[in-house]
Structure formats: structure tokens, C-alpha cells
Amino acid sequence: MACALPNLSTKGTHMGKLGRLKKALQHCWKQYRKRGKQLEKGAKQQFTEAFHELEEAITKRDVTRGKVWREKLEDLCKTHIPRSWLRATVELVVAIAVALAIATVIRQSWFELYEIPTGSMRPTFREQDHLSVTKTPFGINIPLETEHFYFDPDLVQRGSVVIxxxxxxxxxxxxxxxxxxxxxxxxxxxxxxGKPGDTLYFYGGKIYGLDSEGNPIDILLNEPSMAKLDHIPFISFEGTPSQPKRDQIVFSQMNIPVGRLTRRPTGDWKATVFQG
Incomplete structure (x- = not known):
């Protein structure tokens, strides 16, 4: 025994069209209430007829008839109640601001696209690779801040790629x-x-480590991406100079002081190299 089911998709489409007709009626009515008093008698009669016909079509659920009167009503609004340049400007600014706010929240709290600028992550990522990055695995970020609405550090795994x-x-x-x-x-x-509290050291092309409780960090030895590592003793040959005193210059590598130049009272310079 078969049972005929109603066409739900067609019904949903019909209701959607009626909803758009109602929105058009409400939008035009708001414009007419604000500026309709300034119109001539003939234009007012045209608006009255269009409002009545469209409202009746919506009440009777006559989409075809409603569409015809909606178009006539929208044409009347464009002809007799055009938007002022100020209103158009305000609407444009508001639309841009809303779009910018939505895009900011999405990119800051949900996902974002990145491009790899350098080769520091070779061979996993190469220059100009493009990444689509999700920002929700560890918590929920506060847009434009480095704080979080929620963050679980236990979800961050050693050996994983992070931003x-x-x-x-x-x-x-x-x-x-x-x-x-x-x-x-x-x-x-x-x-x-490494995570806070870990102790790491580099030896023989491997990174060895102990966590905050003294347990060995095996993932650093077994992870395929950590199988072959190169030791980089410095980022730039001259280091990063700073001048803590007027007669002194300190050179650092990776934020660790490695040498110092000190100006003597006689005018010459004394060089000191730190040995760890």
C-alpha cells in the first residue's frame, strides 16, 4: 500500500517566496511612512493601490500576483522615494563595517589563510606554500588579542605544527x-x-628532553619529522647588537649574549667573548 507524501521542498520554496514578498512590503512601507507625505495626490493613490494589492496577494498566498505588485511597488519607490546620498552613504558604510567585523571574527577565531614566507620549515613547508589553518583545536581566541575565551594547553601536542x-x-x-x-x-x-617546564638539549643531530615531571620526551626521538636535524649556531654572523651602556656594546645570538665590546678610558676597545 502506497502513501502519497506532500512535496515538502515545493512547500518550503513557496513559503520562502511569500517571506520575500512580506519583506518587500515592509521595506517599501517604511520608506513611504517617512517621505510619503511629500508626494503628490496621484502618486499617493498609486502607492495605496500597490500596498493593498500586494497585501491581499500575500494574504491569499498568491505568489504570482504578489510578485507582479512587488515589482510595481519597488518601481514606485525608486521613482518617487529615491534614497538620498546621505542615506546611501550611511548604508554603504554600515555594510562595509558589518562585513569587516564578520570577516575579522571569522579569521581571528575560526580559520585563516597563510602563506609561508621563508624556508625555515623545510621540508614540511616550502616558500610560498599556502595553508588553511583552523584556530579552534586548542580553544577559542579573542579577536585581535593574544588572549582566549577558552584554552586547554593539554590539547597542544609536541611535534605538531602550531602558529x-x-x-x-x-x-x-x-x-x-x-x-x-x-x-x-x-x-x-x-x-x-617543548612545553613550559620541559628541559631540552641538542646532541648528535637529535633533540633529547625531559618534561616537567622528569619523564623522557620520546616523541622528539621517534617523530619522522625530527629524524634528521641540522644545528644552526647563529642566525646572522654579526649577531644582534645592543648598547646597555654608553661605552659598551653587547652582541647576542638568539637572545643570548655571546660577546661584548667595552670602550676603555684610553679610547681603545676591549673585546670579550662569552664561553657559555
């Missing part, structure tokens, strides 16, 4: 802007090998 902010880090040229408007700190794409 983090350079905020409050001694990284050169870390300032940028978001959408060319909001002040922003650059993000770095790196592989995380």
Missing part, C-alpha cells in the same frame, strides 16, 4: 596591520618541540 603570535617576544620587525587597519603582531608557523 603563534610574536607579541611580547624579542622578534625584529614583528609589527604589522590586520586588513591594513588594526595594529597587529605577525604570526609564525613553527613545529612545537
Amino acid at each position: 603563534f603570535s610574536t607579541d611580547k617576544m624579542p622578534v625584529a620587525d614583528s609589527d604589522t596591520t590586520f586588513f591594513g587597519i588594526f595594529p597587529y603582531k605577525k604570526r609564525l608557523v613553527k613545529r612545537m618541540i
